[in-house]
Amino acid sequence: xxxxxxxxxxxxxxxxxxxxxxxxxxxxxxxxxxxxxxxxxxxxxxxxxxxxxxxxxxxxxxxxxxxxxxxxxxxxxxxxxxxxxxxxxxxxxxxxxxxxxxxxxxxxxxxxxxxxxxxxxxxxxxxxxxxxxxxxxxxxxxxxxxxxxxxxxxxxxxxxxxxxxxxxxxxxxxxxxxxxxxxxxxxxxxxxxxxxxxxxxxxxxxxxxxxxxxxxxxxxxxxxxxxxxxxxxxxxxxxxxxxxxxxxxxxxxxxxxxxxxxxxxxxxxxxxxxxxxxxxxxxxxxxxxxxxxxxxxxxxxxxxxxxxxxxxxxxxx
Ligand code: AKB
Numbered sequence: 509x510x511x512x513x514x515x516x517x518x519x520x521x522x523x524x525x526x527x528x529x530x531x532x533x534x535x536x537x538x539x540x541x542x543x544x545x546x547x548x549x550x551x552x553x554x555x556x557x558x559x560x561x562x563x564x565x566x567x568x569x570x571x572x573x574x575x576x577x578x579x580x581x582x583x584x585x586x587x588x589x590x591x592x593x594x595x596x597x598x599x600x601x602x603x604x605x606x607x608x609x610x611x612x613x614x615x616x617x618x619x620x621x622x623x624x625x626x627x628x629x630x631x632x633x634x635x636x637x638x639x640x641x642x643x644x645x646x647x648x649x650x651x652x653x654x655x656x657x658x659x660x661x662x663x664x665x666x667x668x669x670x671x672x673x674x675x676x677x678x679x680x681x682x683x684x685x686x687x688x689x690x691x692x693x694x695x696x697x698x699x700x701x702x703x704x705x706x707x708x709x710x711x712x713x714x715x716x717x718x719x720x721x722x723x724x725x726x727x728x729x730x731x732x733x734x735x736x737x738x739x740x741x742x743x744x745x746x747x748x749x750x751x752x753x754x755x756x757x758x759x760x761x762x763x764x765x766x767x768x769x770x771x772x773x774x775x776x777x778x779x780x781x782x783x784x785x786x787x788x789x790x791x792x793x794x795x796x797x798x799x800x801x802x803x804x805x806x807x808x809x810x811x812x813x814x815x816x817x818x819x820x821x822x823x824x825x
Contacts, residue, residue, distance in 0.1 A: 509534060510577070511538075511539070511576060511577045512529055512538045512579045514580075516542060521678075521728075524685060524727075525728055526540045526555075529581075541560035542557075542560065562582075569615070573616060576616065579618065579619060587688065588652075588691055589691060590689070591650045598651060599653075606623060609621070609623075610661055610665050621672065621674070623662055623675045623746065625677045626651070627788045628647060628649060628788060630644075630645055639789035641794075647787065649787065651784075652787075662745075662746035663746055672739065673746050674735055676730055677747055679693070679719065680694075680722070682723050682816065692784045696755075703764045703817065704821050704824065706770065708773065710773075710776050713782055714775065715761075716757075717785045718755065719754065719789075721754070723806075723807035723812040734748060734797070750792075752807055753805075753812070757773065757775070760813075766813075
């Protein structure tokens with residue numbers, strides 16, 4: 509059983525990934541870490557937890573030395589909208605923080621390192637429909653710049669030092685447990701919380717803005733899938749396009765209205781998040797992930813909508 513360290517373990521993906529890793533490998537094998545302390549009343553955790561600020565190089569080395577993990581899932585990062593509001597902090601956390609993880613992983617001979625990228629690694633000059641795996645990457649957001657840089661660092665550390673670094677270009681992730689924080693795709697989660705309370709939602713993106721999205725269970729399978737893939741089969745290794753569905757706010761509203769016909773969505777465009785979304789793909793081609801390690805999504809829009817509404821309704825009672 510590998511010992512695994514998760515950074516950003518209290519975030520939207522981190523909290524669910526920690527749970528699944530603990531179910532798979534055992535509680536004691538998975539060390540959760542985050543810059544803040546967990547709210548134990550809301551989320552009692554069953555395994556080891558470390559407070560870790562990945563921007564603190566010494567602390568990163570200490571924790572990796574203490575636990576000697578064979579694998580690291582490095583999820584600590586600032587998302588697109590908050591990164592655009594504080595670009596220097598985004599650079600510091602997403603680049604310097606990641607560099608500390610790469611270096612410590614190399615020095616302590618970590619076997620496999622997962623560093624997620626994002627649809628944000630593309631930009632306005634990228635072909636926005638069926639965005640290919642290998643294509644133009646000139647993002648115009650600080651978040652996107654940090655994602656392209658970490659993709660390149662992953663490739664560099666693999667080729668130069670043999671550190672087996674893997675990753676995915678994740679789309680917007682939809683889940684009903686921990687909320688996302690500060691992304692451009694967050695509307696696709698927030699909207700459900702309003703819909704189940706029978707409240708109107710005000711969307712900050714134009715109704716025709718198409719983006720890639722994925723339900724959480726698929727996201728977790730994708731993370732574990734690329735980490736488990738046979739090394740010899742991988743050509744791209746650390747920045748696979750992965751997607752499950754593409755929709756616009758208008759299409760999501762229509763899908764919700766099938767369950768809640770009275771649901772109403774208004775639009776009040778936030779120029780910052782709209783410009784970020786406009787620079788991202790309308791939909792990615794993820795055939796490389798499907799061919800190289802068998803990626804297959806299970807949740808489409810209608811299944812995701814049904815699960816989200818049922819789960820959030822249940823949580824209300
Ligand atoms: C964001 O919106 O910033 C993230 C992402 C697509 O990387 N959800």
